[in-house]
Amino acid sequence: MKFSVNQTAFINQINNVLRAISSKTTIPILTGIKIVVAKDGITLTGSNADITIQSTMTTAESSNELVVEEPGAIVLPARFFSEIIKKLPEKTVTVAVHEGFQTKITSGSAEFIINGQDAIHYPHLPEIESDVTIKMDADLLRDVIDQTRIAVSKQESRPILTGIHILLANGELTAIATDSHRLAQRKVKVDTGDASYDVVIPGDSMTELARLISDEKDPVDLQIAENQVRFKFGNTLFYSRLLEGNYPETSRLIPDTADTTIEVEASKFLSTIDRASLLSHQGHNNVVKLTIDPDQGVAKISGDSAEVGNVEENVMADSVKGAELEISFNPDYMSDALKSFGQSTILISFTSALRPFTLVPTENKEDFIQLITPVRTF
Amino acid sequence: MKFSVNQTAFINQINNVLRAISSKTTIPILTGIKIVVAKDGITLTGSNADITIQSTMTTAESSNELVVEEPGAIVLPARFFSEIIKKLPEKTVTVAVHEGFQTKITSGSAEFIINGQDAIHYPHLPEIESDVTIKMDADLLRDVIDQTRIAVSKQESRPILTGIHILLANGELTAIATDSHRLAQRKVKVDTGDASYDVVIPGDSMTELARLISDEKDPVDLQIAENQVRFKFGNTLFYSRLLEGNYPETSRLIPDTADTTIEVEASKFLSTIDRASLLSHQGHNNVVKLTIDPDQGVAKISGDSAEVGNVEENVMADSVKGAELEISFNPDYMSDALKSFGQSTILISFTSALRPFTLVPTENKEDFIQLITPVRTF
Incomplete structure (x- = not known):
C-alpha cells in the first residue's frame, strides 16, 4: 500500500472521520482510522460502533493531488496519525506500508514510522438494503436536528428518549424529542414518495451529523434499513444505528x-x-x-x-x-x-x-x- | 454608596482585578471584589493574598461616564457580580448599596439585588515604603517575563525555585529562572539610579503581570519594599508578595x-x-x-x-x-x-x-x- 496526497485535502477528510472515533471505545481497533487504497481513490473509515463515517478521496478530484502507487489497506492509530499529518512540513504527504503493518509517513525531510494493524480485523460496515432514497436540503436537515436535539433526554433510564423520533410519510418529515420535562417537534416537507418510516435515531448521532453537514451545499441522501440509517453527502457516508423500542405517543401532550x-x-x-x-x-x-x-x-x-x-x-x-x-x-x-x-x-x-x-x-x-x-x- | 458608570469601561476594569481573584481562596472575603467610591472616582480591588490588583476609574475620564451620587464601600461576590454587569441590557449601569449590605444593580428594566459584605472586613493593601521608582518599558518587561517564566519550577519542594530571581543594579535588570533541569536568563538595560535590589518574585505573579501589561503602551513603574513589589501602569496597581529565602547561585551552571x-x-x-x-x-x-x-x-x-x-x-x-x-x-x-x-x-x-x-x-x-x-x- 502506497499513496501520496495533498496535506490539506487529506486533513479535511481525516477530520471528518475523526468525529466518529472515540478514545474511550471498548473495541481497541476502533481507536484507529481504516485506510483502504484502491487504484482510483482512498477511503477513510472511523467508527464508534454507534456511528460510522466513511470519506472517499478520488484521484479524479485534482485538488486531492492523489497518486496511488500500490493498493492495500491498513488501520492506523487515529489521533496520533492525524496529529502527525497536521504537523508535517511539506504540502505533499506520502503514506506507505513499510514492513508488516509498520507504516512510513514522509513529507520533506521528516519521516515517521508508526505501528499499524491489519485492516482485516476492522469491523465491517453495516449493510443498508433499501431501494428508497429520500433527498433533503442540508440546511433544512440541520435546522430540524438543531431545533429538536435540545429536548433529547440525557438519562439512560429510558433509552428510547435519548433519540430523536423521525416519522416520514405523505411528503412530510416529523422530528420529535422529549426528555419528559420538555418537548420539541418540527415538521418539514420532503419528497417521501410512497415510503413511510417510523424510526428513532440516537440524539448524539444526529448532533454529529448536524456538525458534519454545516457547510454542505448539496442535498443529503437518506436511506433507512432495519436497524441502521445512512446519510450520504459529498464524498461522505454517515451511518448511525437506530434505537430499538417504541417511542411514546407525544401528540396528546x-x-x-x-x-x-x-x-x-x-x-x-x-x-x-x-x-x-x-x-x-x-x-x-x-x-x-x-x-x-x-x-x-x-x-x-x-x-x-x-x-x-x-x-x-x-x-x-x-x-x-x-x-x-x-x-x-x-x-x-x-x-x-x-x-x-x-x-x-x-x-x-x-x-x-x-x-x-x-x-x-x-x-x-x-x-x-x-x-x-x-x-x-x- | 451609589454611582452610575459606562458598562464597557466598567467591565474592562472589573476584568483587570478579576485576574487576582480565585474561587479557591481559603479567605472567603477574597472571593469578593472590593468597590470603594469616592467623590472623584471608584477603586476596584481584587486579591488572592499573593497578588493584589487595584484599578481606579475617575470621574475626570469622560469615557467612564462615571457619576458618583454617594461615596461608600462594599464587597460583592466577584464572579457573580461581573457576570451580571456583562449581561446587563443598557450601556449605563447603576450600583447602589440598598439596605444593609444589599446592593442594587440597575440597567434599563433589569434590576438585581445581591448580598454584599462590609468592606471593613476586606484585608488591607500591603504598604510599600520606598522612595525609589524604576521605570521600565512595558513591552520589554513583558519580554523579560515571557522569556524566563518557562523555566520556573512548578514543584513546591523547593519553593524559592517557583519564583523569578530579579537583580537590579548598575543600570541593568537580570532575570533568572531555573527548575534545576533548565535555566533561562535575560539581562536588559534599565535606569536603576543608585538603587540595588536582589529579590525573588513568584512566577505566577509575573505571568499574571505579563498578561495584564500586554496592551500597555506607557512605561511601568516598579517599587520594591521588604516583602512586596508593586507595579504601576495606567490606572492599575499590581502588588505581589516576594518569596523569602536565598536564590541559588546560578552563574556557575x-x-x-x-x-x-x-x-x-x-x-x-x-x-x-x-x-x-x-x-x-x-x-x-x-x-x-x-x-x-x-x-x-x-x-x-x-x-x-x-x-x-x-x-x-x-x-x-x-x-x-x-x-x-x-x-x-x-x-x-x-x-x-x-x-x-x-x-x-x-x-x-x-x-x-x-x-x-x-x-x-x-x-x-x-x-x-x-x-x-x-x-x-x-
Whole structure:
C-alpha cells in the first residue's frame, strides 16, 4: 500500500472521520482510522460502533493531488496519525506500508514510522438494503436536528428518549424529542414518495451529523434499513444505528387551548432569561418566575435566592393577553427553546400554572413547537 | 454608596482585578471584589493574598461616564457580580448599596439585588515604603517575563525555585529562572539610579503581570519594599508578595566553552522538535535524540518508542561545527526555549552528551540565554 496526497485535502477528510472515533471505545481497533487504497481513490473509515463515517478521496478530484502507487489497506492509530499529518512540513504527504503493518509517513525531510494493524480485523460496515432514497436540503436537515436535539433526554433510564423520533410519510418529515420535562417537534416537507418510516435515531448521532453537514451545499441522501440509517453527502457516508423500542405517543401532550398568551421577540426574551438565570444558577433550585398581568399589559421575570439576592425585569413583550398568571420554570429549558427560534417573534401559550406551555413562531404556528413543563413552587 | 458608570469601561476594569481573584481562596472575603467610591472616582480591588490588583476609574475620564451620587464601600461576590454587569441590557449601569449590605444593580428594566459584605472586613493593601521608582518599558518587561517564566519550577519542594530571581543594579535588570533541569536568563538595560535590589518574585505573579501589561503602551513603574513589589501602569496597581529565602547561585551552571555548535532558525527547529515530540509524547519517556555530524554538515533529530514507532528528520541548520555528538533531551524543554526566541537565528552550544547545553540569539549572545540539561539514555 502506497499513496501520496495533498496535506490539506487529506486533513479535511481525516477530520471528518475523526468525529466518529472515540478514545474511550471498548473495541481497541476502533481507536484507529481504516485506510483502504484502491487504484482510483482512498477511503477513510472511523467508527464508534454507534456511528460510522466513511470519506472517499478520488484521484479524479485534482485538488486531492492523489497518486496511488500500490493498493492495500491498513488501520492506523487515529489521533496520533492525524496529529502527525497536521504537523508535517511539506504540502505533499506520502503514506506507505513499510514492513508488516509498520507504516512510513514522509513529507520533506521528516519521516515517521508508526505501528499499524491489519485492516482485516476492522469491523465491517453495516449493510443498508433499501431501494428508497429520500433527498433533503442540508440546511433544512440541520435546522430540524438543531431545533429538536435540545429536548433529547440525557438519562439512560429510558433509552428510547435519548433519540430523536423521525416519522416520514405523505411528503412530510416529523422530528420529535422529549426528555419528559420538555418537548420539541418540527415538521418539514420532503419528497417521501410512497415510503413511510417510523424510526428513532440516537440524539448524539444526529448532533454529529448536524456538525458534519454545516457547510454542505448539496442535498443529503437518506436511506433507512432495519436497524441502521445512512446519510450520504459529498464524498461522505454517515451511518448511525437506530434505537430499538417504541417511542411514546407525544401528540396528546400538546395543549390545544390557551388562557394566557404573550407575543415576544425570541432573542429579546432570551436576554432577559439569561440575566435571570445568572441568579437562579447560584441558588439551590434553578427556577425563575413569570408574572403576567394582561390588564397592565405587563409580563415580569423574577427570581430570588436567600443566599445571593434577587432579580426582576419586565419582558419587552409585543402583546400580553388573557388571564392573569404566575408560573415558574427552569430558565435553562426556556433558554434552549428560545435559541431554537433565532430572531423570530414567538407566541407563548399558557393554560395554567401547572400545565405545560408552548412556544411557536407567530409566522408558522403548525410546523414548529417547543413545549416546557412548569415547576411547582408552592 | 451609589454611582452610575459606562458598562464597557466598567467591565474592562472589573476584568483587570478579576485576574487576582480565585474561587479557591481559603479567605472567603477574597472571593469578593472590593468597590470603594469616592467623590472623584471608584477603586476596584481584587486579591488572592499573593497578588493584589487595584484599578481606579475617575470621574475626570469622560469615557467612564462615571457619576458618583454617594461615596461608600462594599464587597460583592466577584464572579457573580461581573457576570451580571456583562449581561446587563443598557450601556449605563447603576450600583447602589440598598439596605444593609444589599446592593442594587440597575440597567434599563433589569434590576438585581445581591448580598454584599462590609468592606471593613476586606484585608488591607500591603504598604510599600520606598522612595525609589524604576521605570521600565512595558513591552520589554513583558519580554523579560515571557522569556524566563518557562523555566520556573512548578514543584513546591523547593519553593524559592517557583519564583523569578530579579537583580537590579548598575543600570541593568537580570532575570533568572531555573527548575534545576533548565535555566533561562535575560539581562536588559534599565535606569536603576543608585538603587540595588536582589529579590525573588513568584512566577505566577509575573505571568499574571505579563498578561495584564500586554496592551500597555506607557512605561511601568516598579517599587520594591521588604516583602512586596508593586507595579504601576495606567490606572492599575499590581502588588505581589516576594518569596523569602536565598536564590541559588546560578552563574556557575552556564558553561563557557563549546565543543560542538549549531546555528539554526529558532522557528524552523521548533517545527522539527514539535513533530518529533508527537512520538515522544506517546512513549513512556519523553526524550528525543539529536545526532550531530559536522563532517557531513548534518544534524538529525530522532525518536523511537517500541509501542508506537519512530521518527527521524534532518534539522535545517545554517551551520554545524565542532566534534561529533549524540545527545538526548526532553523535547518540551527545547520547544519552550525555542519559542522564547521568536523568529531569531540562534546558536546552540554543546560540550558533551551529559553536560548542559545553551541556546543564545546569534545577534546578542550575552544578554539572553536558555540552558537545558540533557537526559542520560545509556
